[in-house]
Amino acid sequence: EAGVAQSPRYKIIEKRQSVAFWCNPISGHATLYWYQQILGQGPKLLIQFQNNGVVDDSQLPKDRFSAERLKGVDSTLKIQPAKLEDSAVYLCASSLVGQGAYEQYFGPGTRLTVT
């Protein structure tokens, strides 16, 4: 079974530029999550989708961050404009929903450096 795919793996941009990350979850997983992990901290949930609807985006800085999950499969996370404090690893995860759902599967992450 293929895992969660993310691209790019690394990205370096200057502040005020824009950037986009892509995630392809495990086939059949209805729930998709985006996390931000700053060095030395645990992952922080930014947004949670179930199919193509947003379940929780309470921690998403909506003035600069946006995310979409068209057709309930792939998802993109965008930052525009980027700030220095956005330097972090952005993790995508997916899970089943319903009976038997117990595990989030994480992708390898995208390491963003904002200079």
Next chain:
Amino acid sequence: LAKTTQPISMDSYEGQEVNITCSHNNIATNDYITWYQQFPSQGPRFIIQGYKTKVTNEVASLFIPADRKSSTLSLPRVSLSDTAVYYCLVGDLSRGGKLIFGQGTELSVKP
């Protein structure tokens, strides 16, 4: 959402058993307790999950007392490759819920 508290760091030596305890005083009735492991430059990886009493798999054991307000992850005979950050989380994914990560416990295994 239930908040979890666990030690920031622990040290151990190869071959020892390591026990990491997590506190989750306001765990909800439907919540499961899940532990994840994270190596540098990788996403977190599921280790074990339980609801009550004891759960064991090929990697670890999870002990949960009757009141479920805490849990202990037990790693038998750790090796250098077990050096990682371990996260304790509570939640119920089956109902479309989410898992909130704390700071985790950084385990360092020495030779």
